[in-house]
Amino acid sequence: MIAPGARGVMFHMNEAFTDKNQMKDHIVDFVMNPTKDKAVCKSTKRFGLMPSQKGAISEKELDTVADWMIANLSMSKSEHDANQKKHQKNR
Numbered sequence: 001m002i003a004p005g006a007r008g009v010m011f012h013m014n015e016a017f018t019d020k021n022q023m024k025d026h027i028v029d030f031v032m033n034p035t036k037d038k039a040v041c042k043s044t045k046r047f048g049l050m051p052s053q054k055g056a057i058s059e060k061e062l063d064t065v066a067d068w069m070i071a072n073l074s075m076s077k078s079e080h081d082a083n084q085k086k087h088q089k090n091r
């Protein structure tokens with residue numbers, strides 16, 4: 001694996017933000033300007049920091065992608081914790 005799964009990412013977004021507008025602002029900002037300090041998932045130790053998607057996605061596209069992620073992707077805590085255990089074993 002080179003990056004966390006998007007459903008796992010959204011598990012962390014839902015833990016960190018109750019306000020969907022704040023969640024979206026974070027995603028839109030992070031995808032264009034990722035920094036270790038801003039990362040909510042704290043999985044940069046395992047994967048390194050994600051590459052900025054500036055130039056790869058337009059602001060309009062990212063707006064749509066962020067809305068789609070928030071509306072469609074989620075993961076329960078039990079599934080998240082089980083995945084984490086599995087990956088720890090495989091590392």
Ligand code: HEM
Pocket residue numbers: 002003004009027030031034038039040041042043044047048049050051053057065
């Ligand atoms: C439009 C495309 C993408 C979106 C919407 C996206 C979104 C996200 C989000 C929301 C996070 C979590 C931020 C946080 O922890 O606060 C994340 C983390 C991560 N993403 Fe992406 N990502 C995209 C493209 C990519 C690409 C192309 C790669 C690698 C080639 C990548 C690798 C990673 C990695 C390794 C992390 C975990 C480490 C970190 O927090 O930087 N992402 N991504």
